[in-house]
Amino acid sequence: MPIARHAALESSDDDHERLVLEVSARARRVSLRVDVARGCIVLVRPTRCPETLVTRFVTEKREWITKQLASLPPRMALSHGSELSLLGERCIISEHSTAKRGVWREGSTIYVSGAPEHLPRRLKDWLKAEARTIFSAWARDFAATLNVRVTRVALRDTRSRWGSCTRDGKLSLSWRLMLAPREIAAYVVAHEVAHLKHMNHSPVFWRVVESLVGNIKTPRVWLRHHGASLHRYI
Ligand SMILES: [Zn+2]
Numbered sequence: 736m737p738i739a740r741h742a743a744l745e746s747s748d749d750d751h752e753r754l755v756l757e758v759s760a761r762a763r764r765v766s767l768r769v770d771v772a773r774g775c776i777v778l779v780r781p782t783r784c785p786e787t788l789v790t791r792f793v794t795e796k797r798e799w800i801t802k803q804l805a806s807l808p809p810r811m812a813l814s815h816g817s818e819l820s821l822l823g824e825r826c827i828i829s830e831h832s833t834a835k836r837g838v839w840r841e842g843s844t845i846y847v848s849g850a851p852e853h854l855p856r857r858l859k860d861w862l863k864a865e866a867r868t869i870f871s872a873w874a875r876d877f878a879a880t881l882n883v884r885v886t887r888v889a890l891r892d893t894r895s896r897w898g899s900c901t902r903d904g905k906l907s908l909s910w911r912l913m914l915a916p917r918e919i920a921a922y923v924v925a926h927e928v929a930h931l932k933h934m935n936h937s938p939v940f941w942r943v944v945e946s947l948v949g950n951i952k953t954p955r956v957w958l959r960h961h962g963a964s965l966h967r968y969i
């Protein structure tokens with residue numbers, strides 16, 4: 736929820752959008768935290784906190800807020816002409832308002848039919864579908880190598896984890912991995928499939944992941960440092 740009504744924060748409209756209000760029954764005082772994944776600053780306000788207190792707090796912290804916002808990675812607006820990196824391949828988004836073909840890719844161009852205001856949602860749906868096709872195929876290949884069975888691949892948009900796996904072979908993966916380099920996404924899929932061999936993170940588990948994708952250090956470090964940036968889109 737934008738808190739543009741707090742006039743105390745005298746900066747651009749974009750900054751207002753990036754200061755998000757959360758009302759909390761458990762919070763005892765007004766506080767601020769940086770949410771890199773969402774590319775915003777969250778202002779936590781206790782349920783019964785008077786408006787004037789919040790306004791004063793924001794005024795006092797204005798300098799800090801402005802500084803934090805400036806250091807956040809920019810949010811990516813998706814519209815005609817925007818660039819997107821799909822599994823490491825640079826693509827350009829092209830609006831095609833008269834076409835009735837949904838979303839399709841030709842080389843490095845992703846065409847999106849329909850009204851411009853629906854572009855982000857349509858693109859997201861398409862990315863999810865692409866993720867399902869590509870990641871399912873990878874999961875099947877890894878599973879065949881390990882002689883295990885993947886029974887389902889579900890695509891989600893979780894912030895806390897990139898993937899998970901149940902004992903009966905149900906994989907859950909973040910569709911946002913489509914926005915990461917190919918070897919990073921492949922590592923996550925391999926990691927989850929490898930859990931069908933070992934439901935833990937023991938050295939023997941890591942050796943199995945390594946046997947599937949080779950280097951595992953680079954993707955792990957990449958996700959730690961850049962994972963949050965995958966949440967800047969859409
Ligand atoms: Zn794991």
